[in-house]
Amino acid sequence: MSSVTGQVAYAGAPVAPKRANVFKRIFNHRNDYLYVLPALLVMLIVIAYPVYYTIELSFFKTPPNLQMKDKIFVGLDNYWAILKSDSFREVTINTAIWTVASTFFAFLLGLGAALSLHREFAGRGVMRAVLLIPYVVSAVAASYVWKWLYHSDFGVIGALAVQLGLSDKPINFLDNVHTVLPSLIVVNIWKEFSFAMIMLMAGLQTVPEQLLRAAQVDGANAWQRFWHVTFPHLKGVSMVTVLLLMVANFNSFIIPWIMTGGGPAGASDIWITQIYTIAFGRQRYGVASAYAVILFIVMMTLGYFYVKALTKGDESRAG
Amino acid sequence: MTSIPASIPAEAVRPTATRSIDWWRWGGRVFLVFLLIFTVLPMAWMLLTSIKTQFAALQYPPQWWPAEPTLQNYTRLLDPSGSIGKEFLLYFWNSFYVSLATTILGVAVAVPAAYAFSRFRFPGRTFLFFAVLLRNMFPAVVFLVPLFLLMRWLGLVNTHGSLILTYLTFGLPLSIWLLKGFFDNIPIQLEQAARIDGATRFQAFLLIVMPLSSPGIIATSIFSFIGAWNEYVYAYTFLSKQETMTLPVGIQRFFTEFATDWPGLMAATFMMSVPVVVLFLVLQKYFVRALTEGAVKH
Numbered sequence: 284m285s286s287v288t289g290q291v292a293y294a295g296a297p298v299a300p301k302r303a304n305v306f307k308r309i310f311n312h313r314n315d316y317l318y319v320l321p322a323l324l325v326m327l328i329v330i331a332y333p334v335y336y337t338i339e340l341s342f343f344k345t346p347p348n349l350q351m352k353d354k355i356f357v358g359l360d361n362y363w364a365i366l367k368s369d370s371f372r373e374v375t376i377n378t379a380i381w382t383v384a385s386t387f388f389a390f391l392l393g394l395g396a397a398l399s400l401h402r403e404f405a406g407r408g409v410m411r412a413v414l415l416i417p418y419v420v421s422a423v424a425a426s427y428v429w430k431w432l433y434h435s436d437f438g439v440i441g442a443l444a445v446q447l448g449l450s451d452k453p454i455n456f457l458d459n460v461h462t463v464l465p466s467l468i469v470v471n472i473w474k475e476f477s478f479a480m481i482m483l484m485a486g487l488q489t490v491p492e493q494l495l496r497a498a499q500v501d502g503a504n505a506w507q508r509f510w511h512v513t514f515p516h517l518k519g520v521s522m523v524t525v526l527l528l529m530v531a532n533f534n535s536f537i538i539p540w541i542m543t544g545g546g547p548a549g550a551s552d553i554w555i556t557q558i559y560t561i562a563f564g565r566q567r568y569g570v571a572s573a574y575a576v577i578l579f580i581v582m583m584t585l586g587y588f589y590v591k592a593l594t595k596g597d598e599s600r601a602g
Numbered sequence: 603m604t605s606i607p608a609s610i611p612a613e614a615v616r617p618t619a620t621r622s623i624d625w626w627r628w629g630g631r632v633f634l635v636f637l638l639i640f641t642v643l644p645m646a647w648m649l650l651t652s653i654k655t656q657f658a659a660l661q662y663p664p665q666w667w668p669a670e671p672t673l674q675n676y677t678r679l680l681d682p683s684g685s686i687g688k689e690f691l692l693y694f695w696n697s698f699y700v701s702l703a704t705t706i707l708g709v710a711v712a713v714p715a716a717y718a719f720s721r722f723r724f725p726g727r728t729f730l731f732f733a734v735l736l737r738n739m740f741p742a743v744v745f746l747v748p749l750f751l752l753m754r755w756l757g758l759v760n761t762h763g764s765l766i767l768t769y770l771t772f773g774l775p776l777s778i779w780l781l782k783g784f785f786d787n788i789p790i791q792l793e794q795a796a797r798i799d800g801a802t803r804f805q806a807f808l809l810i811v812m813p814l815s816s817p818g819i820i821a822t823s824i825f826s827f828i829g830a831w832n833e834y835v836y837a838y839t840f841l842s843k844q845e846t847m848t849l850p851v852g853i854q855r856f857f858t859e860f861a862t863d864w865p866g867l868m869a870a871t872f873m874m875s876v877p878v879v880v881l882f883l884v885l886q887k888y889f890v891r892a893l894t895e896g897a898v899k900h
Contacts (some may be wrong), residue, residue, distance in 0.1 A: 308725045318718035320712045322774055327619070329771040333748035340747065351751065398636055399630030400890065412886055414641050419882040419889075421832035423850040424871040428648045433862050439647050440665050453662070470869050473640065485894035505626040536743060537834050541854070555743045563839065575744040581743075 341573035347566035354569070361573035366478075370549060370557070377464060378533070378553040383472045386528040392472065394478025395522070398481070399510070401487045411484075418477045426541035429470045433457050433542075457543055460550035467551055470538050475531065479524050486520035487513070522592045528584055533578075554578055640824065652676070654870040659865045675869035690870065692845065693852035698877075700762050700848055701830035704769040707824045708777055709819060711770070715808060716781030721790065725774070742835045750839055764840045765848070769833060773826040780825065783895040784818025801846045821892035824885050849874045 341361055343354040396414060400407055406474055417425065431454040432440050441453030456466040490513050498508045536555045539545060545552035545560065552560075554574070562571035651659055653671040681687035721725060749768060750759070759765035788811055796806040812819075834850040841847050844855070853870045882889055 302888050305725060312722065312724035315718055315724040318714040318722070322715035322778060325711060325767075325771050329749065329752075329768060330745070331753065336748035336751070337744060346722040370886070386838045392637065395630075399634045402627075402630075410638065412883060414637060415886075415890075416645065416879055417641055419828060419878050420875040421834070421850055421878070423832070423834050423853070424875050427853075427867055427871050428644050431651065431868065432644055435865075437660050437662055437664060437864075439664055442662065446663070476637075477641075481890055481893050485890075495764060534742065558762060559655065559746070562743075562747050571747055575747070578740075579744055591701050 317358055327532060334474065337572045337575050337579075340569055341576045343569045345568040357569070361570045362577070364570060365574055370552070374552050374554060374557050376411065376550065380464060381468060381471075381535075381553050382529055382532045383538075384465075384468050385475070386534045388468070388472045389476040389528055390479045390521075390525055392476040393481075396476070396480040397483035397487055398513075400484060411480075414477045414480060417474050418481075421480055422474060422535070422537035424539060425474050426538050430457070430542050431474075433466055458547050463543055463547065463551045467539055467542060470542070471532065471535065474538070475528065482520055482524040482527075483517060486517045489520075490516040495565060519592065523589070526589045526592060530582065530589070533582070533585075562581060591597060629726050634666075648868045648872060651865050652872055654865045655807075656863055656865055675865050676873070678866070679869055679873060682838050686866075689844070689852065689855075690873075693847055693849045696762065696846060696852075697831055697848040697850075697874075700765050700769070701827050703762070704773060704830040705823050705827045707766065708770050708773045709823055712774055712777035712781055712822065713819070716778045717785055718810065719778065720782045720785035732785075746839055747833065749836070753838050753840055758840075760841055760843045761847050762846060765830075765833075765837055768836050768840075769826075769830045773829055776829075777822045777826055780822045780895050781815070784815045784821075788814050817888060817891070820885060821888035821895075824881055824889055825892050828881065831878055 293379050338349075340354070342356060343357060344360070345351065346353045346356045400411055432438055435441070435455040435458060436453060438453065438456070440456070441450070444450040444454055445452065454462070456462050494512050495508055498512050503511065534555060535553075536559065539551050539553060539556050540559070543551045545556040555578075558571050558574045558578070561574060639842075650668060652675055653673065654665065654668045655672060655674070658665055658668055658670065678684060678686050679690045682691055717726070753759050753764040756764075760768070789847070791813075792810050793803075793806040796810050797803065801809065832850065837848045837851045841851060844852075847855070851875060853867065
């Protein structure tokens, strides 16, 4: 990756002398904190406290009426209950398929779109805008629209399949344990592939045009130019895009919740919908919190890589 | 630029090179057409269904083109004297109000924080900044139980305050990250010149930095507005009273009560998408920039 970053914005920013006493430095910068204070305060109430409380609740058996003073300490029982439950394996497999398949195909389609749209042609701007619309509209709207497209009796996809001779009767996409998860993944890909497209289009602009031309002069074909010149330049942005997609997919709730509610027979249940059902359906907040903590740990691992991918660029910038 | 191989294998040099470029270009075009169909068809079918009657929609094989197109689904939604219209317009207003309040408050809180992260070197800056960013990684559901309890304790359940407060925090990390990127690109010399001319730091910030960073502020605002407009999970959990509901939660109520009124639902989804799509199309440049800011270093 090129480390040329253009302007170094804070070249002249006041820099505290290195090795000074921490408290002295904090004191010297006391006014700076005022700028960050409102943001920190809001975040502290709505983020730090809930994180702490979730971890605490995960060790308790909680009453369904939310009178939390009646909660009973049960140690790690909630965790064992989850890990030993029959549904855990199935839900985890669903979550993995959902996350990996959605991310993979969204990235692939996004990459294809970005490469095809990179060259200037008439209607390119319009096309980019149209492709981005699914990303902008609410997942709730997308879910209802696709639920209608997949409708078992009057859905247009089933009808098209019959017209084209692919099936002799309308297909029941969402009420079949074998087709439900792939069907939902298609919706998810529809919704988010253009995010990958936009990220990669921005990434493509950092590929030096001269290098591509030089490679062409040297006789490299299109694939070789892509693989040896373009792709290495896209590594950083691809990394961030894949991570962000994975996080988003791991956390997605709306599409499975509205379209199937996790059904039929849990075939489209993923971690998030499962947690929601445990908490607000069965009112078992303790177990739901323990589940959330497990999820949290997985996210922190992904988060570690996310920050690492981001700081790689930031270091060169802050230089 | 070390990752470019020093030489390209000699066998790559062949006379057909120019022809293979055309194949790639054509492949790209075919692929784009496929993607366009994949993207547009669901939206087109939504629109076609929304101008059908319930009777026409529930036919097999489907009417590919509505035999008697009607706007009755839309007039019903927008008629404030009817019961459905009254509800729909109320949800619409609630969504608008919550999204706008979130956006304004969010920008007001994010601007100073982003400025500090961009300009100052206070101890703990990096830590705080990444703590703010890490928020992006946490799923909404993780926060749902404790936030629900917190809102109950604060007496905010079934109020828009609960949503505004929640959306504010969830939008903040991204807003701060975006704005910091924009502030980083404004030369600090401009402020220094203003300081030398006698401006206070705050004046320099207000009169020099703020006007220059208006594209960043617009980008951040669109993002936080669209995010709040589309949010479902918290609204679904915090709001149970009909008069406080926002659109994503509200629309499922009145079209799915008995048998789903698909044309009505499609019309409502369309109306719900109009504000964000218009906002996006008008301010596309800023939206795209906001999306990619930070991930791509130029």
